[in-house]
Amino acid sequence: MGKRPPKYSAAALVKHGLTRGDWPRMWRRPEMRDSYDVVIIGAGLHGLATAYYLAENHGITNVAVIDKGYVGGGGSGRNTAIVRSNYLTPEGVAFYDRSLSLYKTMANDLNLNIMFSERGHLTLAHTDSALRTMHWRAEVNKLQGIDSSVIDPQEVKEQAPSLDVSENTRYPILGALHHPPGGIVRHDAVVWGYARGADHHGTHIIQETEVLDINVEGGSGPGGKGAGGKVTGVRTTRGDISAPIVVNCTAGWASLISNMAGVPLPITTHPLQAAVTEPCKVFLPTVVVSGSLHVYVSQTDRGELVFGASVDPVGTYRVNGTLEFTEELAGHVLELMPGISKMRLLRQWSGLCDMTPDYSPVMGFTPVEGYLLDVGWGTYGFKAGPVAGETLAETIATGRTADLISSFGIERFTHGDLVGEKGAAAVGH
Amino acid sequence: MIIVPCPNCGPRNSGDLQNCGENISRPDPSTASLVEWREYLYMRENPAGWVTETWYCRGGCRRYFTIQRNTVTNEIRGQEAS
Numbered sequence A: 001m002g003k004r005p006p007k008y009s010a011a012a013l014v015k016h017g018l019t020r021g022d023w024p025r026m027w028r029r030p031e032m033r034d035s036y037d038v039v040i041i042g043a044g045l046h047g048l049a050t051a052y053y054l055a056e057n058h059g060i061t062n063v064a065v066i067d068k069g070y071v072g073g074g075g076s077g078r079n080t081a082i083v084r085s086n087y088l089t090p091e092g093v094a095f096y097d098r099s100l101s102l103y104k105t106m107a108n109d110l111n112l113n114i115m116f117s118e119r120g121h122l123t124l125a126h127t128d129s130a131l132r133t134m135h136w137r138a139e140v141n142k143l144q145g146i147d148s149s150v151i152d153p154q155e156v157k158e159q160a161p162s163l164d165v166s167e168n169t170r171y172p173i174l175g176a177l178h179h180p181p182g183g184i185v186r187h188d189a190v191v192w193g194y195a196r197g198a199d200h201h202g203t204h205i206i207q208e209t210e211v212l213d214i215n216v217e218g219g220s221g222p223g224g225k226g227a228g229g230k231v232t233g234v235r236t237t238r239g240d241i242s243a244p245i246v247v248n249c250t251a252g253w254a255s256l257i258s259n260m261a262g263v264p265l266p267i268t269t270h271p272l273q274a275a276v277t278e279p280c281k282v283f284l285p286t287v288v289v290s291g292s293l294h295v296y297v298s299q300t301d302r303g304e305l306v307f308g309a310s311v312d313p314v315g316t317y318r319v320n321g322t323l324e325f326t327e328e329l330a331g332h333v334l335e336l337m338p339g340i341s342k343m344r345l346l347r348q349w350s351g352l353c354d355m356t357p358d359y360s361p362v363m364g365f366t367p368v369e370g371y372l373l374d375v376g377w378g379t380y381g382f383k384a385g386p387v388a389g390e391t392l393a394e395t396i397a398t399g400r401t402a403d404l405i406s407s408f409g410i411e412r413f414t415h416g417d418l419v420g421e422k423g424a425a426a427v428g429h
Numbered sequence B: 001m002i003i004v005p006c007p008n009c010g011p012r013n014s015g016d017l018q019n020c021g022e023n024i025s026r027p028d029p030s031t032a033s034l035v036e037w038r039e040y041l042y043m044r045e046n047p048a049g050w051v052t053e054t055w056y057c058r059g060g061c062r063r064y065f066t067i068q069r070n071t072v073t074n075e076i077r078g079q080e081a082s
């Protein structure tokens, strides 16, 4: 293969407009083979990015990305598309910052406009302890060369004039962590760009095919699974595939897949809800997050306000919207921006999040040879997609854990060596 | 909305209570190895289907109790004080 996917250019647009010809399909629907070098479970952003970098950076193309639904049907098509790198731990900051730099060049690399809007990101503090955490984050960030600083309420008002920064509110704004490189990206475009890129290299994207079991031999657990075992392939609704390497990129469903290999995970699955208003004139220039009020908001280029919150408190695989969410959301958003009380919500939706105890991901090798993890993405896996794919591909290709993810291994839970990211990741987006 | 039956207070909205997660047996801290202890702390089955779990009646009688809940439908059955 080698050559780049066909260009989306102004000339192509004119030509297709005049001839009304069909656009080429972004990816094929290939026949599934009965063996691959690598099987990736989950055709979300993470699975597709991993496949793309395996091909692009390491020439590994005998790869299948298998999904029980369709490309981007999980969290990757449901998120609120916020990217940033102002995390709390040095490991987290280095990791997310690499992702941000991949996002910056992505439109060129994938030849697809991903509409990265680098509009800045504000995390509001309403309490002394929140303000203390913001200062802590700012210092960690600056040490690693990240543009991040604490600003006062007047400066907050300059960044986002619609915010109520008066002292008479129930939760006055005491300051904010300001992170100019943060922003929003068109999430579907990112998924499609990686899918198209991987497909172009010859990778098979197999949709509507559910993985039912992972075949493991020689393990110490029931059925020869678990620690000490070796992966031989997967069983799917379209038959068996043999493969020496199987990667779990299933986010909210990660535990179900990992239990198939006999590798239990430190994960619980919680829904995260989001909502969007009718469009209105653009007035909100940056992303605004309030941890204390459990809400965040940004405005799309079309003028809709996109809201999110914290995960639903009860773990479940059911993704229905709840009245509790809309009620709380409306109350808290109006606390911040009383001016939008007449706006109407258009839609609300929900997706599954794989929450870990320390709010950091679980990546890399496991006690089962050939079975790798890329899970625990909670509510922050969109911004991490590019770097997760890049580092995981490197790990698979070289057989050595990539440096950037060396502290995210599953063994940290047995060693008691957690990477506590809660102060920067809970409701942080 | 999930309605959770507290053995003491009757049916309540789940928001009044706290879900303490799936029941797992606690190893004896004086004999458990570090590995066993940390597995108890962190590893979860997180099944899609019936799970036996503990709830805390935070906004009511403040007792703990056990129920079975289907994590796909949020249907609830059985209930006993724990």
Ligand SMILES: Cc1cc2nc3c(=O)[nH]c(=O)nc-3n(C[C@H](O)[C@H](O)[C@H](O)COP(=O)(O)OP(=O)(O)OC[C@H]3O[C@@H](n4cnc5c(N)ncnc54)[C@H](O)[C@@H]3O)c2cc1C
Pocket: A041, A042, A043, A044, A045, A046, A047, A066, A067, A068, A069, A070, A071, A072, A073, A074, A075, A076, A077, A078, A079, A080, A081, A082, A083, A209, A210, A211, A212, A249, A250, A251, A252, A253, A257, A272, A273, A274, A308, A349, A350, A351, A352, A353, A374, A377, A378, A379, A380, A381, A382, A383, A384, A429
């Ligand atoms: C409402 C919402 C808002 C969010 N906002 C942000 C944000 O602003 N910024 C941010 O960084 N992150 C955000 N996130 C988190 C982010 O969306 C996820 O972490 C990320 O999309 C995970 O990507 P993924 O590719 O790992 O998983 P997913 O996109 O969830 O893909 C997993 C795939 O696995 C497939 N699968 C599952 N089981 C099987 C099986 N047995 N066989 C085959 N396939 C299977 C599923 O069909 C699915 O397509 C948000 C999430 C939600 C729900």
Ligand SMILES: [Zn+2]
Pocket: B006, B007, B008, B009, B010, B057, B060, B061, B062, B063
């Ligand atoms: Zn009670």
